[in-house]
Amino acid sequence: MDTQPLYRRLANRYLDAIKAGSLARGDKMPSVRELMRLHDVSLTTALQLCRHLENEGWLEARPRSGYFVRHPRRLPLAPTREPNPALPLDPAAFVGIQARVSHFVAQGQRYPIQCNLSGARGAPSLYPHAQLNLIASRLLRKHRQLLVSAGTHSGNMALKVALARRAVASGMTLAPTDILVTHGCIEALNLALRAVTKPGDTIAVESPTFYGLLQVLESLGLRALEIPTSPQTGLSIDALELAIRSHDSIKAVVVVPHLQNPLGSIMPDAHKQRLVELCMQQGIPLIEDDTYTALTNSDIPLLALKHWDKTGNVIHCASLHKTLAPGMRLGWIAAGRWHDQVEMLKYAQSRHNEEWSQLTAAEFMNSAAYDRHLRRLRHTLRAQREQMAEAVAQYFPAGTRLVVPEGGLMLWVELPEPISGSRLFEDALQAGILIAPGTLFSNLIRFETYIRLNCGLPFTTEVEHTIRRLGKLAENHLPR
Amino acid sequence: MDTQPLYRRLANRYLDAIKAGSLARGDKMPSVRELMRLHDVSLTTALQLCRHLENEGWLEARPRSGYFVRHPRRLPLAPTREPNPALPLDPAAFVGIQARVSHFVAQGQRYPIQCNLSGARGAPSLYPHAQLNLIASRLLRKHRQLLVSAGTHSGNMALKVALARRAVASGMTLAPTDILVTHGCIEALNLALRAVTKPGDTIAVESPTFYGLLQVLESLGLRALEIPTSPQTGLSIDALELAIRSHDSIKAVVVVPHLQNPLGSIMPDAHKQRLVELCMQQGIPLIEDDTYTALTNSDIPLLALKHWDKTGNVIHCASLHKTLAPGMRLGWIAAGRWHDQVEMLKYAQSRHNEEWSQLTAAEFMNSAAYDRHLRRLRHTLRAQREQMAEAVAQYFPAGTRLVVPEGGLMLWVELPEPISGSRLFEDALQAGILIAPGTLFSNLIRFETYIRLNCGLPFTTEVEHTIRRLGKLAENHLPR
Ligand SMILES: Cc1ncc(COP(=O)(O)O)c(C=O)c1O
Ligand SMILES: Cc1ncc(COP(=O)(O)O)c(C=O)c1O
Numbered sequence: 001m002d003t004q005p006l007y008r009r010l011a012n013r014y015l016d017a018i019k020a021g022s023l024a025r026g027d028k029m030p031s032v033r034e035l036m037r038l039h040d041v042s043l044t045t046a047l048q049l050c051r052h053l054e055n056e057g058w059l060e061a062r063p064r065s066g067y068f069v070r071h072p073r074r075l076p077l078a079p080t081r082e083p084n085p086a087l088p089l090d091p092a093a094f095v096g097i098q099a100r101v102s103h104f105v106a107q108g109q110r111y112p113i114q115c116n117l118s119g120a121r122g123a124p125s126l127y128p129h130a131q132l133n134l135i136a137s138r139l140l141r142k143h144r145q146l147l148v149s150a151g152t153h154s155g156n157m158a159l160k161v162a163l164a165r166r167a168v169a170s171g172m173t174l175a176p177t178d179i180l181v182t183h184g185c186i187e188a189l190n191l192a193l194r195a196v197t198k199p200g201d202t203i204a205v206e207s208p209t210f211y212g213l214l215q216v217l218e219s220l221g222l223r224a225l226e227i228p229t230s231p232q233t234g235l236s237i238d239a240l241e242l243a244i245r246s247h248d249s250i251k252a253v254v255v256v257p258h259l260q261n262p263l264g265s266i267m268p269d270a271h272k273q274r275l276v277e278l279c280m281q282q283g284i285p286l287i288e289d290d291t292y293t294a295l296t297n298s299d300i301p302l303l304a305l306k307h308w309d310k311t312g313n314v315i316h317c318a319s320l321h322k323t324l325a326p327g328m329r330l331g332w333i334a335a336g337r338w339h340d341q342v343e344m345l346k347y348a349q350s351r352h353n354e355e356w357s358q359l360t361a362a363e364f365m366n367s368a369a370y371d372r373h374l375r376r377l378r379h380t381l382r383a384q385r386e387q388m389a390e391a392v393a394q395y396f397p398a399g400t401r402l403v404v405p406e407g408g409l410m411l412w413v414e415l416p417e418p419i420s421g422s423r424l425f426e427d428a429l430q431a432g433i434l435i436a437p438g439t440l441f442s443n444l445i446r447f448e449t450y451i452r453l454n455c456g457l458p459f460t461t462e463v464e465h466t467i468r469r470l471g472k473l474a475e476n477h478l479p480r
Numbered sequence: 481m482d483t484q485p486l487y488r489r490l491a492n493r494y495l496d497a498i499k500a501g502s503l504a505r506g507d508k509m510p511s512v513r514e515l516m517r518l519h520d521v522s523l524t525t526a527l528q529l530c531r532h533l534e535n536e537g538w539l540e541a542r543p544r545s546g547y548f549v550r551h552p553r554r555l556p557l558a559p560t561r562e563p564n565p566a567l568p569l570d571p572a573a574f575v576g577i578q579a580r581v582s583h584f585v586a587q588g589q590r591y592p593i594q595c596n597l598s599g600a601r602g603a604p605s606l607y608p609h610a611q612l613n614l615i616a617s618r619l620l621r622k623h624r625q626l627l628v629s630a631g632t633h634s635g636n637m638a639l640k641v642a643l644a645r646r647a648v649a650s651g652m653t654l655a656p657t658d659i660l661v662t663h664g665c666i667e668a669l670n671l672a673l674r675a676v677t678k679p680g681d682t683i684a685v686e687s688p689t690f691y692g693l694l695q696v697l698e699s700l701g702l703r704a705l706e707i708p709t710s711p712q713t714g715l716s717i718d719a720l721e722l723a724i725r726s727h728d729s730i731k732a733v734v735v736v737p738h739l740q741n742p743l744g745s746i747m748p749d750a751h752k753q754r755l756v757e758l759c760m761q762q763g764i765p766l767i768e769d770d771t772y773t774a775l776t777n778s779d780i781p782l783l784a785l786k787h788w789d790k791t792g793n794v795i796h797c798a799s800l801h802k803t804l805a806p807g808m809r810l811g812w813i814a815a816g817r818w819h820d821q822v823e824m825l826k827y828a829q830s831r832h833n834e835e836w837s838q839l840t841a842a843e844f845m846n847s848a849a850y851d852r853h854l855r856r857l858r859h860t861l862r863a864q865r866e867q868m869a870e871a872v873a874q875y876f877p878a879g880t881r882l883v884v885p886e887g888g889l890m891l892w893v894e895l896p897e898p899i900s901g902s903r904l905f906e907d908a909l910q911a912g913i914l915i916a917p918g919t920l921f922s923n924l925i926r927f928e929t930y931i932r933l934n935c936g937l938p939f940t941t942e943v944e945h946t947i948r949r950l951g952k953l954a955e956n957h958l959p960r
Binding site: 326 | 612627631695699807832837
């Protein structure tokens with residue numbers, strides 16, 4: 001049985017036609033109305049079909065003329081290599097990341113930085129400041145005592161309603177009261193881990209994973225067991241299954257199913273479903289980090305792990321911080337079976353969030369302007385990622401590998417041996433450039449040849465020069 | 481050697497004169513100018529002298545006429561009893577407070593509440609919303625990308641400068657970089673405890689203490705050793721010394737030196753100094769919770785424990801939440817020797833605070849309006865506390881005891897036996913009144929006959945009726 005939605009099946013047929021040459025580059029696609037008639041489908045399906053092919057790079061929309069066939073640009077770079085499945089699973093190791101991050105941060109502060117490509121953040125210009133300012137100022141005029149009234153425990157109801165409503169598109173059925181508002185996704189992850197583990201426990205995480213998570217684990221006294229993760233399809237479920245069989249003490253699994261940091265990988269639905277079922281059967285809490293999902297190329301939302309959760313075993317952690325407003329520390333958690341515990345922990349850890357930011361976010365999220373903002377953000381980020389990737393292809397040494405992710409804020413770049421990401425980091429620093437060395441993203445020594453580049457900045461000539469400079473610095477590491 | 485400041489010594493002389501009758505009720509006090517001449521003192525000292533006597537209730541200021549002698553109202557109530565020093569120190573007990581608080585909260589939600597006296601919070605009308613709104617809106621116009629720009633790690637520098645500047649008055653010498661901004665004092669306490677303890681450790685706390693702290697301890701897997709605490713002078717240093725001698729495993733001491741919650745006690749300077757030295761000598765980190773200090777009757781700031789700290793052994797935790805704006809979750813920590821560790825923990829736990837509220841607070845704190853606000857707040861709270869205390873004296877059963885604290889938001893009321901605070905809580909609930917039963921404030925069963933009443937609300941006839949109603953309900957518990 002074909003479980004793909006109708007628009008995807010139709011899109012595949014058009015894709016076959018394009019690849020076979022029967023729809024050539026520059027040809028006009030049938031109009032949306034024609035598609036409706038031709039395939040006897042709804043307006044929505046016809047639109048989804050076109051948008052999907054547009055998102056995949058096979059169509060381009062020309063204002064007032066319709067969709068035209070194009071061919072996605074192909075980078076002259078090989079994709080990042082898949083993890084070696086034969087590598088022995090490292091025994092649960094205490095993370096020692098704090099010292100490494102401290103060193104990284106301290107280094108970054110020792111030099112004047114001209115171009116910072118080390119973060120995973122969007123430039124302020126990507127976000128709707130004018131609309132948010134308008135809403136926030138209006139709220140202060142309307143609720144004059146907003147800044148001097150204590151907020152509501154577990155979060156403002158208007159925001160929770162807005163979040164629950166939007167969660168539907170990701171396949172989650174949540175009541176507003178299933179949601180707790182947090183200070184960013186990082187607080188949500190802290191609470192989730194505190195609810196399901198105790199110090200000394202072993203947690204399975206992706207390898208590589210973002211150093212923020214490794215810091216959380218270290219600060220809570222937890223051990224990280226790193227599971228091989230594909231730059232394309234994310235966490236290897238086979239490897240996880242093996243790990244569960246050989247380490248009977250895995251107390252939680254933390255996964256970023258969409259636009260994983262740093263890889264940018266997206267787990268296929270079948271993997272997600274298998275993961276949820278595996279964790280449920282094994283009685284291992286599954287913590288889902290959904291920070292980047294709204295930043296995918298496609299406007300059609302991906303299904304959250306929580307979609308397949310039937311027993312409350314999935315703890316969904318999310319954030320508006322990278323999607324809506326980097327100046328507002330808003331995250332949320334739907335903690336399933338652990339809701340009450342997490343609520344108590346949140347209260348004991350930091351009390352409620354501030355009301356003004358929650359109300360501002362709620363009002364904006366309930367307007368059509370939010371969807372317009374997201375569409376614009378996705379398109380801009382996509383363009384920036386592609387430009388960055390092309391610059392890397394152009395300026396970095398032969399043998400450099402990368403996969404351009406289907407969304408998000410970053411590129412994970414594999415350098416040809418023997419170039420060391422850490423040494424490139426040090427050299428770049430002295431040139432006023434900050435990048436994130438691969439070694440930050442794991443406790444193991446497997447990512448020495450990687451770096452992560454932020455694509456959240458507008459791709460200016462300055463950024464292009466920076467990439468060229470980095471490429472030169474990397475060349476210097478090659479034997480002559 | 482008399483270590484009291486000059487104004488205090490002079491004030492005592494006038495107090496003697498008042499008590500001896502040589503300055504009678506209604507007499508005019510010498511003017512500030514006369515005082516300067518008479519005693520050859522500065523304007524500041526003369527003013528401090530008058531304000532001190534005014535704060536103690538012995539003078540009243542009449543606009544444009546000067547200060548006049550009055551006699552403080554004396555409540556016809558005995559003071560709350562001192563803790564019994566002969567009681568055995570309970571062995572470190574795991575706190576089991578979460579369940580009790582959950583029950584308390586759930587109960588409160590089951591009934592429609594008309595009058596909530598259970599909190600420790602001021603009414604919104606006590607806080608400067610108009611000025612804060614003005615600053616906040618202006619900031620958004622001036623820094624248009626404030627809501628969409630990521631904040632600074634460890635807190636906004638303008639706020640840290642304002643905090644450091646104001647800390648001088650409490651005898652603390654802090655550089656702005658010694659300070660980390662947190663989500664309220666509760667996050668500061670979490671970070672402090674996480675930095676200096678590990679699960680299973682025993683922490684010395686005041687008995688009674690606020691249940692928020694007991695929740696934090698329980699959520700971090702810590703044991704609370706409750707140290708007898710005087711309703712007047714706070715933590716018993718003798719009892720603490722004994723505890724340290726008999727339990728060699730005390731890993732931290734948490735103290736609210738000023739306006740302790742729930743007692744309202746204020747530690748004398750000599751006790752504070754002895755406490756700091758004791759902890760330093762014993763190598764036990766001392767965590768100071770300064771939440772309420774700005775709410776004392778007197779405008780002359782009390783000295784923080786950290787004032788006597790020479791080795792970085794005192795971790796100072798504070799908050800603007802009850803002082804400046806209950807709608808802004810701003811706290812801070814000066815973590816002494818543990819600064820770097822706390823900084824890392826804060827980053828891993830919740831990242832930075834939002835910039836907007838920090839800038840708003842900084843701007844307001846740097847203006848004279850903040851001092852005017854504090855003076856007004858202190859006076860209003862004082863009046864509300866006294867009115868509340870008088871109502872309790874009038875309506876509660878004979879044998880009720882209380883001490884009217886020298887500041888803060890609450891009254892700790894000792895009911896005559898065999899009245900049970902928990903039963904009164906239950907009966908009050910059914911009458912639509914929420915109070916805090918004494919049993920919430922300890923793990924032991926010593927505070928069954930106590931309740932805590934919030935004085936942050938304007939003392940309306942509704943509140944007065946509520947107190948009368950509570951008095952009646954309490955009477956019902958007495959044997960006939
Ligand atoms: C995967 C992932 N989760 C969580 C976070 C932190 O999210 P927030 O800023 O919402 O706390 C980050 C930030 O870099 C991230 O990359
Ligand atoms: C003594 C004490 N410390 C800390 C807190 C929590 O402070 P904040 O609201 O700043 O987190 C409270 C609140 O009731 C308190 O009474």
